Amino acid sequence: MERRTFGKTVLAVSLLTSSALTATAAFAEDYVIGFSQVTTVEPWRVQFNKDLRAEAELHENVELLISDANDRTEKQVADVENFIRQEVDAILISPKESAGLTGVVEQATDAGIPVFVLDRNVDTDKFVQWVGGDNSLIGVAAGEYALELLGGKGNAQGNIVEIFGGLGVQATFERSDPFHAAFEGEEGVTFLLDRQSGDWKQDQAYDIMSTALRNYEDIDMVYGHNDPMAYGAYLAAKDAGRADDIIFIGVDGLPDEGVTWVANGELAATFLYPTPGAEGLRQALKHLAGEEVPREVVMGTEAITPENAEDILVRNGLR
Amino acid sequence: MSATDATSREPASKSSRPGIALRVLARTKLYWGLIVLLAFGALTSPLTSKGNNIFLSIGNLTDVLRQVSVTGIVAVGMTMVIFIAGIDLSVGSLMALGTVICAMLLTQSGWTAASTFAVPATGFVIGFCIFALVLFILKNRARSTTRDKPDTQSKWLAGGIAAAVAGVLMIWLASQIGAKFGVLAVLVAVPCVGAVMGAMNGAIIVYGRLQPFIVTLAMMVGALGLARVIAGQDTAVHPVYTGSNATETFEVLRMLLWGFLPVPGVIFLVVLLIFFMLTRLTTFGSYLLAIGGNEEAARLAGIDVGRIKITTYSIAGALSALAGVLYVAQFRQGKPDAGIGLELDAIAAVVIGGTSLMGGRGAIMGTLVGVLIFGFLSNILQLNNIDSNTQLILKGIIIVAAVLLQEGRFDGTFAWLKYKLSRQ
Secondary structure, eight states: OHHHHHHHHHHHHHHHHHHHHHHHHOOSOOEEEEEEESOSSSHHHHHHHHHHHHHHHHOTTEEEEEEEOTTOHHHHHHHHHHHHHHTOSEEEEOOSOHHHHHHHHHHHHHTTOOEEEESSOOSOSOSSEEEEEOHHHHHHHHHHHHHHHTTOTTOOOEEEEEEESOTTOHHHHHHHHHHHHHTTTOTTEEEOSSSEEOTTOHHHHHHHHHHHHHHOSOOOEEEESSHHHHHHHHHHHHHTTOGGGOEEEEEEOOIIIIIHHHHTTSSSEEEEOOOSHHHHHHHHHHHHTTOOOOSEEEEOOOEEOHHHHHHHHHHTTOO | OHHHHHHHTSOGGGTTSSOHHHHHHHHTHHHHHHHHHHHHHHHHOOBOTTSOBTTTSHHHHHHHHHHHHHHHHHHHHHHHHHHTTOOOTTHHHHHHHHHHHHHHHHHOOSSOHHHHHHHHHHHHHHHHHHHHHHHHHHHHHHHHHTOOOOOHHHHHHHHHHHHHHHHHHHHHHHHHHSSOOOHHHHHHHHHHHHHHHHHHHHHHHHHTTOOHHHHHHHHHHHHHHHHHHHHOTTOSOEEOOBTTTBOGGGGGGGOEETTTEEHHHHHHHHHHHHHHHHHHHSHHHHHHHHHHHOHHHHHHTTOOHHHHHHHHHHHHHHHHHHHHHHHHHHHSEEOTTTTTTHHHHHHHHHHHTTOOTTSSOOOHHHHHHHHHHHHHHHHHHHHTTOOHHHHHHHHHHHHHHHHHHHHOOOHHHHHHHHHHHHHO
């Protein structure tokens, strides 16, 4: 009994203060926007949240609530249900997986809350918009770049080590297949390893590469499906004294990882996999303001090479 | 060693039956398993352009030693925990906590979350160790002359010395805080953090009279959260670039001695040797096996079971954190999710090495073999370029095969075969 009244008091006080705060803010319209993030321990996700928070800072009438699902579907479902109970003005969700989260996205839409799906998609059309990057574009861009470095169309020469991300993940194959397609018909190019997965991790890529270096005396290029794996491979090659003979290409282009390594000359290039954080929030605000928004926003990639890496670091306050 | 233990329990009455050669073979079967694996690796290994066998090259063999060093050090601690019929699921999280604290101490100066946690922990652990050591020495001297228990006076003396040493140590560490930590400071401070966490495991198990499984499971979850909090909300990974954001001397922990011997591997072997001697040559080692064999009997025999248990869990914690330092040295990063699944690798290596999960039976050297079987298996599959998913299947099969070889009683099968043959 006592505990219940205590809870009620806390609730009442917090409601009062929040309404008081909103009253003092006295803007034309205030939006509470809930964002359900799947996990916050991956560097890319950390950047995602940073971008989203930075964008929210720019709009004074936005209150952003971020929840972290600890990489678990059931927690993420509960998080979104929580937002529905709080009657937020819009929900942004970056789902863990499509199947498990489709239901709760539909539930939110049925409750009259506009839902914006970021990065991975869900199996329903009961949401306003999907915003995300396109891994196939990255595979294409990386393939073209790599082909150029190895001698150009028709006379490319070299042995490539490709370190796969997770073998059960679609992004892995979207980053891999177009890359292979770029080298179709190139007689001089060999892919040395057969689907070796480093599970997106620097340490596993290090071990794969150190064995590959024993196994093959001639390696010209490493394509890691993300920057930490490309960097792990670089470290292995450096320890074997062979880093200078090999070109390392990564994907993701986070300022404090890939971009830094490119600027240091450790990776030759990385390809930006943009976080949909800022764009998602901008789209949501447009929608709330009554504007028409497209069903899908696909964000492009960008090659980060030694030429533009420094600028990006300066822009992010890292140099 | 473990293989010896496994068979020495068999009654000696049938000694003449299987023949001496067979018995030797049975006793050393674990090593034969490793040798068969090595032979397989050598036979299937690709060759260099000069025709040299890649698998058998010194570089490749020391690669494997380096690759197993982190799991190996954790497995040594796990072996001792399993000796006392316990289990420690928190080693992976403690290793990750170690990587985070190590990376932060190396790259950030001032009182960060890591140093506020590490410096007092170090003072506490080292102070306690000195306290115990001084008491031990005093007790032994007293015993040799008058056979008296240590009186309160000697306790005060020990406490004074311990406090003094711990104080000096903490001042030394605190003096490093202004700059960043050096190699030696990290090597002292990080395992101490692990020891504190491990001692918490042990104390809760002993005084709360709880199952080790559930206590260390809670620690596994809790330490993961702690590692994330210490790492900071907005940083998933702390990169360590020696020479730019961390001291150049940290490279010592990953260099190759004489051009071929990796330091992490050497540290693993040294740790292994220390704990091999500790378990084989000291009373502490006998106590471990006694407690694992029959805890009640050990207690009635006058062994301070609680104290031994807490010590064992804190050793396991300290070794996990030490493994974290070596992880940072090798992969130049500290991160909270570094050790996910490590506890299972360690337990598998221990069991393959012939240590019984029921406690009271096993050997540290068996764990070395278990760890090496794992390491060489990955290496062989990798050299032969088997795809990652198939590697997992093969690993599962090998684990079962190795444990069957180690634990399986084939006497029945032999008897059945003999019976069938004699019928014909």
